[in-house]
Amino acid sequence: MPIATVNPANGETLKTYEAMGEEEIERRLQLAEATFRTYRTTSFAERARLLDRAAGLLDDITQDIARVMTTEMGKPVKQARAEAAKCAKAMRWYAEHAESLLADEEPAEYDVKDSGASRALVRYRPLGPVLAVMPWNFPLWQVIRFAAPALMAGNVGLLKHASNVPQTALFLEDLFHQAGYPEGCFQTLLVGSGAIDEILRDERVKAATLTGSEPAGRAVASTAGNMVKKTVLELGGSDPYLVMPSADIDRAAEIAVTARVQNNGQSCIAAKRFIVHTDVYDRFAERFVEGMKALKVGDPLEEDTEVGPLSSEQGRADLEELVDDARRSGASVLCGGQRPDGPGWYYPPTVIADVTREMRIHREETFGPVATLYRADGLDEAVLIANDSPFGLSSNVWTRDEAEVERFVRDLEAGGVYVNGMTASHPAFPFGGVKRSGYGRELSGHGIREFCNITTVWHGA
Secondary structure, X not given: OOEEEEEOOOOEEEEEEOOOOHHHHHHHHHHHHHHHHHXXXXXXXXXXXXXXXXXXXXXXXXXXXXXXXXXXXXXXXXXXXXXXXXXXXHHHHHHHHHHHHOOOEOOOHHHHHHOOEEEEEEEEEEOOEEEEEOOOOOOOHHHHHHHHHHHHOOOEEEEEOOOOOHHHHHHHHHHHHHOOOOOOOEEEOOOOHHHHHHHHHOOOOOEEEEEOOHHHHHHHHHHHHHHOOEEEEEOOOOEEEEEOOOOOHHHHXXXXXXXXXXXXXXXXXXXXXXXXXXXXXXXHHHHHXXXXXXXXXXXXXXXXXXXXXXXXXXXXHHHHHHHHHHHHOOOEEEEOOOOOOOOOOOOOOEEEEXXXXXXXXXXXXXXXXXXXXXXXXXXXXXXXXXXXOOEEOOOEEEOOOHHHHHHHHHHOOOOOOEEOOOOOOOOOOOEOOEEOOEEOOEOHHHHXXXXXXXXXXXXXX
């Protein structure tokens, strides 16, 4: 398949690129290995200077890269600008905190003596070139949340980005180059998915991180496991959004709309399954549907657009299949549910109720602005519905009852529990999931240590 920018708002092919051949891939792997030998010895102060410089350059061209993202994958341009600003913030956060996050750790004095040592410590050392296989839905953020900690730890990066965002992928390589990083610190590999296996098998690649679909994660994990290489996987999500009677129902319904349709609904951490206590179900449903109906769907380059097109024609077809299957099986479509006329891969904000376990939409991830509504008789049933999913990325709970909060935190099978708010990633907090949502963590100190050699240093008495 060609590596191309196709505008999802109208289906127009804007740019097409030739995939890199074997010679160019080999040259870049050699460069990554050679660069790592020297870059790994740079000081934290020098790494921070470079990353701060990259953040400043990103600030200067936020509007330009925002338009590129929008024309490549369809997110509203306001959200694209916010994504770029979030990336710059994360870069500065790691530039400031990486040294302390990776500082040598000294065990308790008693344990040192008990081991027969005069001194002992734990040191975090970089691994080497890390392959990042990244998705199109947050084409800047997904990469930066890998690249910023990896580069600050002394690793070098090889990016295999989604094939529908090549301009963003090339922009990222140029950004780090313009910031003054040594050539080979961060390289974009314009290759198709078929090239990933061989690249990952190369001995010069020491680890891999992937954000994307479950099948893609299985493939990378299988190859990496065969080669005994470290991986971090962030895969799909079908996050529950639980609403209890004590919650501020109007506020919960308002935030629910944003939580579902952020990034045109194409987000792993978007709330997708809305599980509402029966005592407040009708009130919540009415306000939620009103909010979904009121959203402006249109040209993502217009400033007041709230929902743009889906990223691809196939993505829209997949979403339609889930909605149609639910409708045929007896679900109620409270709003939306019909493809609009006209160009582009648009799909309306949709709310579906009366969902049963037999429907595909109950088990599969809806990657678009489609929400499912569930009625729960109490907290226990709400938790059962929430956990009845192969995914476990994050969760949202709305309640003013602290005992209920503790139950949700204890019992929800997810990598995050967000109370009276929507899930959002932040560089200070670990991000990742359980079950088929993947393993390992990004962001925070946990994320920067994922691709480090955690080394015990022991001195005899």
